[in-house]
Amino acid sequence: MARYNFKENEQKWQAVWEDKACFQVTEDASRPKYYVLEMFPYPSGRIHMGHVRNYTLGDVVARYKKARGFNVLHPMGWDAFGLPAENAAIENKVPPADWTRENIATMRKQLKTMGLSYDWTRELATCEPGYYRHEQKMFLDFLANDLVYRKESWVNWDPEENTVLANEQVIDGRGWRSGALVEKRQLSQWFLKITDFAEELLKGIDTLDRWPDRVRLMQENWIGRSEGAHVHFTLDGRDDKLEIYTTRPDTLFGASFCAVAANHPLAQELAKDNSDLADFIAECNRMGTSEAAIETAEKLGFDTGLKAQHPFVDGHALPVYVANFVLMDYGSGAIFGCPAHDQRDLDFARKYDLPVIPVVAPKGTEPETFAVGDEAFTDDGLLINSDFLNGLNVPDAKSKVIDRLEDMGIGTRAVNYRLRDWGVSRQRYWGCPIPIIHCGDCGIVPVPEKDLPVELPADVDFEGTGNPIARHPTWKHVDCPKCGKPAERETDTFDTFFESSWYFARYCAPQADEPLDRAAVDYWLPVDQYIGGIEHAVLHLLYSRFFTRALKKCGYLSVEEPFAGLLTQGMVCHQTFKDADGKWLFPSQVNLEGETATLAETGAPVTTGRSEKMSKSKKNVVDPEAIIEAYGADTARLFMLSDSPPDRDLEWTDAGVDGAWRYLNRLWRLVAESAAPLAAPDAGKPDALDSSAEEVLKSVHKTIDGVSGDLEKFHFNKAVARIRELTNAIEGLDGDAAGADWVRRLGLETVTLLIAPMTPHLAEALWVELERGGQLVADTPWPEADAAYLVDDLMTIAVQVNGKLRGTIELPKDCAKDVAEDAALALDKVQSVLEGKPPRKVIVVPNRIVNVVA
């Protein structure tokens, strides 16, 4: 039996779609629009299975919505600036631009073999001046609209390479290449005022009703709105005050110390005359800048000897520490410690032997006996040991204590956000140049618009240390646009999140002279459905939400939220393999027979490990190109959708791929090679249908209804299961039954249309076999379910006794409760369990269940 020739077919239909420009779109006010977007890839070299999953999900949505009559925008492009290009330049001596463009060419070719319904005329790459000149313009607009400022901030500094390191390049406190101990250094950098929008970004989350709850929660926590107070402590022997921020002013009477960040001005000042403190601060500065590193480090403090006076208790002096767990970027960079009611403070107090005074006791405990051991008490309760606050609950105490602080003029009520302003300066070559000129006389001067874009120099060398763009012999030297004297360009480039914060808007009119074409963005935005990895839950999505608001403020667009719907897909995982020496092996090197794995080449034993996220380092990767070569794109796509819901991790298995492949062939044979009779394409419904044919007819309509609902909710795996069930039903249809040939045609055409978004090439081939080739499936509307076939007259109802299933009964739909009760009680099984006694109670849930309580 001939198999379905996927290779020939996939190439054929891809060419047809392209020739007919099936997926090219323009604004069309007469149709509802639908904008589907998958997160654009970083051009790392080759596509991986994560891409295949992401783009398959997007393509199913795009093709389904098109069939549903929407004007669908579905673009693709490249997030082309980033560190890997610079690493490649250093390792292989290839210019980042060449490396990136070659990768794009390879990956574009690979993507095209997947049969994705992109409007390729809208393709963009962020590393091209035609793209980044617009974000330089936007930056200047942000500057003009007071959304940008400069401040000192800390970076990871590799003293050997003389470069700034990314957090991922710092491994155990050392530079990944040099191995040198990393230091923190302060640099003057550009910041965007995302905190101006903190409240708006927080409120906006409520409008994102088609985002996963967990992502909304993560964003909410990231913004981290808190209500508390600033409190000013007087310092013995000094005129200045120590300002702290606290969310628990109610616990002030339990204070036993104050602590400031290592980079707090007070710490810096005291360190000048105290070399031990200077050493301690230097030690803190060796920790790297990542919050995870800071928070997991052992809590250390240095007693400055200074004393802070308690605001309410005369003569109660608190020692002032410099502590490594206090963050300079949060609040005022200083805290007061109340060990009894904060775990970190408690750990710190136990270590440095500071008093632990409980001031909140759980309701119902005796205040005298309440003590804190190794666990701080952080819940609500009643205030004790707290003078005028005694007996209040925590919220009331907070309010009262702040009133008192305000009356005394030593504190204020304050709202604080965990969110920090967005530092966008990067000391790197492969990014968008920041369009600023530094002039000795005029200071900071924006590059005039007519001089945009500021293009990256192509002739840079990566031999030396430091930022190659800053070392370039001529690039940075310019005349000041204001005064004409020699000046220097800014050599920093933008964070690559800058490019990805507005690309979705650029797709609306990627060739426009202006950054954004107003009519186009007004038509297409917001993105109706955005699809990508959960790893972007906070940063990329929050920056894009901020950028959209900033662009609105500058008059570029009208929407506030860029992404109306969000689907976050899980990772693609695979089993891991190691050889006898413990070295990782590629799955393609391994023969797997049942549970035993051997090395394909030598037959040597192989240890199998658990399934983990596919990664180059563990070699548990499967190359999509090899899969598409061997099985075709439709098989890969179907497998991606069949077994796991999209938001969960997906285990890639050869057996699963085989299963998808077999199903496609089975469907092909069923349509193209089956001997069973098939009615003519336009034959009317026969008057008489055999009951078996009637059943299949019903399931055709139920499947249309079910699959449509599944696709709307992104339950692709369930949709596949339903289509397979319908296929089984059609296959089991007796060819001689009255009307079977007609139902069979309807069923096969339906299966073809329903599966088309998932396996579009096969669907087109089936459509031709079904003599429907006059129109492409890609241009054919979605089938409609006839409501008359969706309801059953008879319902199967479960009968339980005391919650345990004892049998089932068939009853007419929506039958009266007492009818159901009588039928249930009439069951022999029920009677025998009841042992002749009358039931105590009978619960009837119509069309579902009868529960007899004995």
Next chain:
RNA sequence: GCGGGCGUGGUGAAAUUGGUAAACACAAGGGACUUAAAAUCCCUCGGCCUUACGGCCUUGUCGGUUCAAGUCCGACCGCCCGCACCA
């Protein structure tokens, strides 16, 4: 450390959102076809007990609410993701 999530047969999962747990597949075992293999088709397939009819148990663990819990509540265990310069 902080924040978020996940946990159901040998495996991926489904369960109309509190109402028949395991749909649809994969793997495995048995059979048919074949000189043979591949492909295809048919049967069995959560566990324990039972010759059978059937019975009991089962959704990470423990407890709770309810006529009824995979689903709700509480505690615990395990794994995964993010933490602001990876994208």
